[in-house]
Amino acid sequence: MKPIGDSQCELGIRSALVDTCVFRIAEFARSVLKEERVESRGITSYVKILGHRRTGPYDENKEAAIRALPTIARLSREGRLRLFRSSEIEGEDFSGRLLGGTTVDLFAEAQFSWAHDPIQRWRFQQCAEFHTKALRTRFCEWLLSLTPEEVGRLKSMPKLSDFEIKGLESVHRFREICRHLPEKHYVDALHLWTAEMNGMDFFLTTDAKFIRAIKHSSAKLTILSEPISPTDVLNRLGIASLDPLPISDHDFHYLFGDAKR
Numbered sequence: 001m002k003p004i005g006d007s008q009c010e011l012g013i014r015s016a017l018v019d020t021c022v023f024r025i026a027e028f029a030r031s032v033l034k035e036e037r038v039e040s041r042g043i044t045s046y047v048k049i050l051g052h053r054r055t056g057p058y059d060e061n062k063e064a065a066i067r068a069l070p071t072i073a074r075l076s077r078e079g080r081l082r083l084f085r086s087s088e089i090e091g092e093d094f095s096g097r098l099l100g101g102t103t104v105d106l107f108a109e110a111q112f113s114w115a116h117d118p119i120q121r122w123r124f125q126q127c128a129e130f131h132t133k134a135l136r137t138r139f140c141e142w143l144l145s146l147t148p149e150e151v152g153r154l155k156s157m158p159k160l161s162d163f164e165i166k167g168l169e170s171v172h173r174f175r176e177i178c179r180h181l182p183e184k185h186y187v188d189a190l191h192l193w194t195a196e197m198n199g200m201d202f203f204l205t206t207d208a209k210f211i212r213a214i215k216h217s218s219a220k221l222t223i224l225s226e227p228i229s230p231t232d233v234l235n236r237l238g239i240a241s242l243d244p245l246p247i248s249d250h251d252f253h254y255l256f257g258d259a260k261r
Contacts, residue, residue, distance in 0.1 A: 014237065015082040017115055017195040019188070019205035020092040022230065023085075025066050028245070029054050029104035034252050052103040054250045061229070065206045066106070068230035070243035072204075073110035081237065083204075084115040086194050091131045103255070104246050115198040118167030118174070119143070123157070133187060140186035144175055167197060180217035185210050188227075195225035203227045 029052040038045050057063060075081040121139050122130070129135050146154075151168050160168075174193045181189055188210045195203040203225050205211065211227045228236065247253060 013080065013082060014201045014233075015084065015199070016202035016204040016228075016233065017084045017086065017191060017198065017200045017225070018089070018112075019191060019203065019207065020089050021206045022065070022069075022204055023089070023107065025055075025058070025062060025206060026069055026105055026107040027055060027102040028066070028069075028106045029102065029247055029253075031103050031255075032252065049254065051252050051254045053252055054247050057250060061208060061231075062206055065230040067242055067245060068234050069106040070245060071234060071239060071241075072230055073107055074243055075237070075239070076111045077109060079111075081233075083110055083112050084195075084198065084200065085112050086115045086191070087117050088121065088136070088194070089191060092136075106246075115194055115200070116161075116163045118170065118194055118197045119164055123160075136187045136190070137183060140174075140178070140190055141183075143171055143190075144178055144186075146171055163197075170197065176221060180220065181213055185213055192225060192227060200225045202233055204230060204233060206230070 032051055032053050033048045034051055035046050036049050038047055056066070058066070072081065072083070076083045121136070124142070125135055125139055127135070146168075151171060155165050155168050173196065174189065177189045177193055178186055188205070188207060191205075192203050192214070205227055206229060207227075208229070211229065214221075214223060214227050234242075
């Protein structure tokens with residue numbers, strides 16, 4: 001299985017499937033209410049003002065990843081880094097969106113394309129808890145348990161796409177990726193497999209434990225789509241200067257008028 005990314009590299013274009021955790025930190029600011037004291041004609045009253053405030057602060061590695069996102073978004077708009085999302089990642093991201101909404105999303109103007117899921121989970125799991133990690137993990141365990149005979153029967157299912165048939169034929173690759181991983185990383189391994197099946201150069205993630213786990217197993221496993229942090233992907237692309245963040249502090253900012261009064 002040769003990654004499409006090899007030909008993209010010749011053109012100076014790299015590709016990355018973006019993990020859910022990256023979309024979460026891209027939710028850069030949320031709406032908040034601030035109570036202010038107002039005096040008029042000798043009368044004191046208190047009013048609630050709508051504004052927004054940066055999320056976080058987070059640990060050092062996650063803050064570094066956040067600082068990298070405006071540059072990554074720009075590279076996607078310039079066509080220098082192709083960013084992808086999948087249905088599985090979209091579902092994860094939607095189910096964990098900030099309560100109350102996001103006022104500043106660092107990926108709001110980024111350009112994304114869709115990556116095909118090797119096997120569409122909804123064909124085999126349909127219930128109210130569809131977007132829970134527990135159900136995703138059970139799906140991964142089911143994939144790992146498939147025998148060649150079961151794969152052969154599943155390939156004859158109606159309305160399967162050619163890509164899904166290819167995914168079923170390559171389910172052994174998913175098993176290889178998971179062989180040296182604990183169960184908690186199975187869902188991440190599913191995304192990594194998706195990145196490989198779609199010929200991506202990178203799997204962009206802030207999950208340092210997963211990156212270390214894959215690097216640890218790389219001596220026994222050839223990785224076709226490298227799990228990498230936002231900071232490291234910029235280093236790999238030779239980008240040293242970062243685009244500025246829209247808000248540089250964690251103070252309250254007014255939605256209208258001056259950012260700070």
